[in-house]
Amino acid sequence: MAETWATLGVDLHLEPARSGGLRRGLTDALRDAVRTGRLAPGTRLPSSRTLAADLGIARNTVADAYADLVAEGWLTARQGSGTRVAARAVIPPAGAALHRGEPRRPAYNLIPGTPDVAAFPRAEWLKAARRALTAAPSDALDYGDPRGRPELRTALAGYLSRSRGVRADPDAIVVCAGFSHGLRILGTVLRARGVRTVAVESYGLDVHWQLLTDAGLTTCPLPYDELGTDTREPAPAGAVLLTPAHQFPTGVALHPDRRAAVVDWARRTGGLVLEDDYDGEFRYDRQPVGALQGLDPDHVVYLGTASKSLAPGLRLAWMVVPPALTAQVAAAKGGVDTCGVLDQLTLAEFLASGAYDRHVRSSRLRYRRRRDALVAELARRAPSVHATGIAAGLHVVLRLSPGTEQAALRAAAWHGLAVHGLHRYRHPESTAERRDALVVGYGTPPDHAWSGALDALCAALPE
Amino acid sequence: MAETWATLGVDLHLEPARSGGLRRGLTDALRDAVRTGRLAPGTRLPSSRTLAADLGIARNTVADAYADLVAEGWLTARQGSGTRVAARAVIPPAGAALHRGEPRRPAYNLIPGTPDVAAFPRAEWLKAARRALTAAPSDALDYGDPRGRPELRTALAGYLSRSRGVRADPDAIVVCAGFSHGLRILGTVLRARGVRTVAVESYGLDVHWQLLTDAGLTTCPLPYDELGTDTREPAPAGAVLLTPAHQFPTGVALHPDRRAAVVDWARRTGGLVLEDDYDGEFRYDRQPVGALQGLDPDHVVYLGTASKSLAPGLRLAWMVVPPALTAQVAAAKGGVDTCGVLDQLTLAEFLASGAYDRHVRSSRLRYRRRRDALVAELARRAPSVHATGIAAGLHVVLRLSPGTEQAALRAAAWHGLAVHGLHRYRHPESTAERRDALVVGYGTPPDHAWSGALDALCAALPE
Numbered sequence: 001m002a003e004t005w006a007t008l009g010v011d012l013h014l015e016p017a018r019s020g021g022l023r024r025g026l027t028d029a030l031r032d033a034v035r036t037g038r039l040a041p042g043t044r045l046p047s048s049r050t051l052a053a054d055l056g057i058a059r060n061t062v063a064d065a066y067a068d069l070v071a072e073g074w075l076t077a078r079q080g081s082g083t084r085v086a087a088r089a090v091i092p093p094a095g096a097a098l099h100r101g102e103p104r105r106p107a108y109n110l111i112p113g114t115p116d117v118a119a120f121p122r123a124e125w126l127k128a129a130r131r132a133l134t135a136a137p138s139d140a141l142d143y144g145d146p147r148g149r150p151e152l153r154t155a156l157a158g159y160l161s162r163s164r165g166v167r168a169d170p171d172a173i174v175v176c177a178g179f180s181h182g183l184r185i186l187g188t189v190l191r192a193r194g195v196r197t198v199a200v201e202s203y204g205l206d207v208h209w210q211l212l213t214d215a216g217l218t219t220c221p222l223p224y225d226e227l228g229t230d231t232r233e234p235a236p237a238g239a240v241l242l243t244p245a246h247q248f249p250t251g252v253a254l255h256p257d258r259r260a261a262v263v264d265w266a267r268r269t270g271g272l273v274l275e276d277d278y279d280g281e282f283r284y285d286r287q288p289v290g291a292l293q294g295l296d297p298d299h300v301v302y303l304g305t306a307s308k309s310l311a312p313g314l315r316l317a318w319m320v321v322p323p324a325l326t327a328q329v330a331a332a333k334g335g336v337d338t339c340g341v342l343d344q345l346t347l348a349e350f351l352a353s354g355a356y357d358r359h360v361r362s363s364r365l366r367y368r369r370r371r372d373a374l375v376a377e378l379a380r381r382a383p384s385v386h387a388t389g390i391a392a393g394l395h396v397v398l399r400l401s402p403g404t405e406q407a408a409l410r411a412a413a414w415h416g417l418a419v420h421g422l423h424r425y426r427h428p429e430s431t432a433e434r435r436d437a438l439v440v441g442y443g444t445p446p447d448h449a450w451s452g453a454l455d456a457l458c459a460a461l462p463e
Numbered sequence: 464m465a466e467t468w469a470t471l472g473v474d475l476h477l478e479p480a481r482s483g484g485l486r487r488g489l490t491d492a493l494r495d496a497v498r499t500g501r502l503a504p505g506t507r508l509p510s511s512r513t514l515a516a517d518l519g520i521a522r523n524t525v526a527d528a529y530a531d532l533v534a535e536g537w538l539t540a541r542q543g544s545g546t547r548v549a550a551r552a553v554i555p556p557a558g559a560a561l562h563r564g565e566p567r568r569p570a571y572n573l574i575p576g577t578p579d580v581a582a583f584p585r586a587e588w589l590k591a592a593r594r595a596l597t598a599a600p601s602d603a604l605d606y607g608d609p610r611g612r613p614e615l616r617t618a619l620a621g622y623l624s625r626s627r628g629v630r631a632d633p634d635a636i637v638v639c640a641g642f643s644h645g646l647r648i649l650g651t652v653l654r655a656r657g658v659r660t661v662a663v664e665s666y667g668l669d670v671h672w673q674l675l676t677d678a679g680l681t682t683c684p685l686p687y688d689e690l691g692t693d694t695r696e697p698a699p700a701g702a703v704l705l706t707p708a709h710q711f712p713t714g715v716a717l718h719p720d721r722r723a724a725v726v727d728w729a730r731r732t733g734g735l736v737l738e739d740d741y742d743g744e745f746r747y748d749r750q751p752v753g754a755l756q757g758l759d760p761d762h763v764v765y766l767g768t769a770s771k772s773l774a775p776g777l778r779l780a781w782m783v784v785p786p787a788l789t790a791q792v793a794a795a796k797g798g799v800d801t802c803g804v805l806d807q808l809t810l811a812e813f814l815a816s817g818a819y820d821r822h823v824r825s826s827r828l829r830y831r832r833r834r835d836a837l838v839a840e841l842a843r844r845a846p847s848v849h850a851t852g853i854a855a856g857l858h859v860v861l862r863l864s865p866g867t868e869q870a871a872l873r874a875a876a877w878h879g880l881a882v883h884g885l886h887r888y889r890h891p892e893s894t895a896e897r898r899d900a901l902v903v904g905y906g907t908p909p910d911h912a913w914s915g916a917l918d919a920l921c922a923a924l925p926e
Contacts, residue, residue: 022790056787139580141777143577143775177640177803340776340777342805343803
């Protein structure tokens with residue numbers, strides 16, 4: 001898919017990247033154009049609206065790519081003068097080899113959001129697939145219940161109750177193709193029920209806010225203070241999207257008072273809490289806090305996923321929906337988006353046979369070791385940088401001195417490291433204090449690359 | 464999911480049916496309520512709007528269920544007096560056993576749209592899954608290209624070119640979770656490009672029309688005459704949805720003049736043809752006519768699916784998109800709906816190894832034998848009924864004398880046969896002559912049930 005970038009007279013080889021889609025693809029293509037000198041320093045770029053129209057893609061995609069490259073230091077954005085190629089795009093750190101004309105891919109990926117897919121339990125999964133497909137009735141292969149296969153819903157109900165304290169009836173579980181798919185369905189249902197505004201956390205994922213916006217909803221950020229997200233008064237919102245077990249990305253657990261407050265609010269107003277339990281399996285210092293849903297299954301939708309515990313490529317996630325909403329959620333999902341039954345049957349067997357628990361246990365141990373090594377290495381080599389958040393999940397937030405986030409991102413890029421700054425996760429309307437930090441995903445590198453990645457990270461950080 | 468049907472004071476056990484979802488579930492529940500006498504003859508039913516609100520489901524779902532039951536004779540609908548339970552719901556044919564209070568499920572399913580899922584090649588599929596997952600790079604399990612795995616797109620490009628005359632570049636293929644999913648994506652893209660109206664065939668699937676309507680488009684039916692669908696002037700539509708190889712459900716192939724006409728129209732006006740090639744693999748009397756897309760890949764989107772050739776439960780289909788639209792279609796699909804990679808990799812291996820061709824060949828032989836047996840048996844036992852349409856696909860249209868379709872559907876129901884009338888496939892705004900016919904899907908029954916189904920069908924038809 002080569003696109004001619006007529007607006008600038010530059011040929012842009014635009015291809016959706018392996019991970020991250022068009023946004024990442026466009027970011028890569030633009031970065032390469034700057035790196036190789038095809039876009040000279042000082043060049044003014046077309047507006048995001050113009051370039052989006054030219055490429056036939058969404059304006060947000062272009063705006064996001066520009067923002068990424070501004071954050072990385074390749075572009076500058078100033079009120080009144082638009083977006084330009086940085087005068088001297090990047091100052092290479094002493095000793096870094098710079099081969100002009102040879103675009104450089106990051107050697108290490110510490111962007112949060114994906115587990116170590118190299119550790120996917122292929123042999124165990126194939127065994128489960130064989131058992132599941134051999135045992136399945138023929139009609140499992142037909143068009144099915146929009147909620148998903150009953151075998152999987154039954155297995156999930158048992159697992160979620162046992163491991164996360166979720167009160168789950170198989171009839172109230174709806175299988176979906178990833179968290180985002182579930183959120184899109186819930187957005188449609190909320191809008192149909194007359195909800196206009198969804199309260200979200202001050203820090204989170206813009207793709208989630210965008211999904212809600214696409215469903216016709218407005219997102220408004222909740223305050224964020226020293227106790228974390230302030231859930232005491234989400235009005236005028238009709239629903240709240242939260243990551244109670246492990247706030248993404250700041251890494252704190254929702255304060256007990258705030259857990260109680262949001263459930264009180266939901267009961268008092270008939271509001272709905274959407275609980276994004278994306279990495280609830282991974283807590284390293286104690287037993288995980290149980291799901292919020294356990295406090296009030298009538299007012300909380302629990303959302304879990306196999307994307308962190310197994311692999312994003314499975315495209316399998318699940319919602320536990322209040323009984324009063326189940327029919328409407330199933331209808332909104334419809335027959336259109338039903339997930340493939342073979343993976344559903346396999347995951348059901350994987351759960352029932354105990355293979356899922358075994359895999360989670362061994363993953364927990366490995367990720368915990370990585371986190372411990374990271375914290376220890378930072379203390380030794382970059383003592384001014386503090387790892388914050390609870391010992392959980394697949395990422396850690398490294399607090400930096402005020403005003404140093406962009407410099408740290410540039411340094412990371414020059415050490416071949418893909419990593420994100422905290423600013424990109426801040427809701428545009430948040431009033432929370434701005435903090436400079438790196439959000440480091442330690443789950444992603446395969447085992448053989450982990451120590452190299454950690455070394456590059458420490459080298460990029462201020463001492 | 465038991466729902467109290469407060470509006471009528473009747474408990475309705477509403478459960479999405481195995482196949483067909485809520486609509487079928489509601490139809491079954493209502494039919495049972497009438498059959499068992501819980502809804503007395505003459506009872507007036509709530510309006511579809513009221514019942515839909517009561518159950519928290521879409522109004523169309525209720526309206527469709529009512530229409531199904533009117534067609535089956537359980538309900539009557541009259542202007543001014545609403546929908547009522549039929550005074551004498553059903554006249555059982557002489558000799559039919561009627562056990563009041565024992566709701567009866569159809570013994571045989573001849574509703575078109577599904578293949579014989581009992582013939583799914585489980586062992587071959589598992590072998591391909593093992594080879595595919597063993598060979599896959601780890602990053603295949605990560606978040607991926609919204610177009611789908613490159614292995615599958617490459618295998619499909621080869622297969623579609625060879626078997627259907629499609630001009631396909633892997634870069635222009637977008638994998639989706641079934642035809643409906645693809646159509647929803649295309650609807651979004653068309654609407655974003657300013658298209659307001661999509662021309663459709665006079666006969667087709669209401670769920671497809673609904674998907675386009677949901678995307679903000681209007682559907683308008685093309686004329687249908689003795690040459691089939693008249694594609695000469697689809698204006699003011701900006702796009703046309705067609706089943707050229709085997710019109711669904713009337714069963715004719717698009718006339719060569721009409722094939723040429725629609726491509727001319729698209730070139731002249733910049734319009735887009737959406738080619739639904741749902742069962743293009745199954746032609747019994749000759750080589751299949753090549754895909755329309757081969758005539759003009761810049762103006763035709765080709766849509767194929769594994770739902771008829773393998774199993775609907777896989778939720779795998781594919782689009783071959785004009786190069787100018789590929790980026791936009793991929794962006795509209797986004798990361799939300801990406802299909803599971805394991806089935807994608809397995810299907811790629813299944814295609815590359817020749818297992819797909821072998822399965823299609825053996826299926827073709829089996830379905831052809833069924834169709835031949837059906838035609839022969841009809842000639843012997845119901846000579847007044849004519850099988851129409853080309854020798855292809857998984858269904859046949861049985862023409863009936865004018866005004867006898869509803870009686871035939873009632874008789875079929877009393878012989879334990881689930882089957883559809885042609886009327887339900889007619890676009891509400893079609894001006895085409897009304898025809899009475901049954902649409903008989905002979906793909907669905909497993910082998911052991913086929914002769915019983917055929918026998919029941921012949922028994923239900925007029926001699």
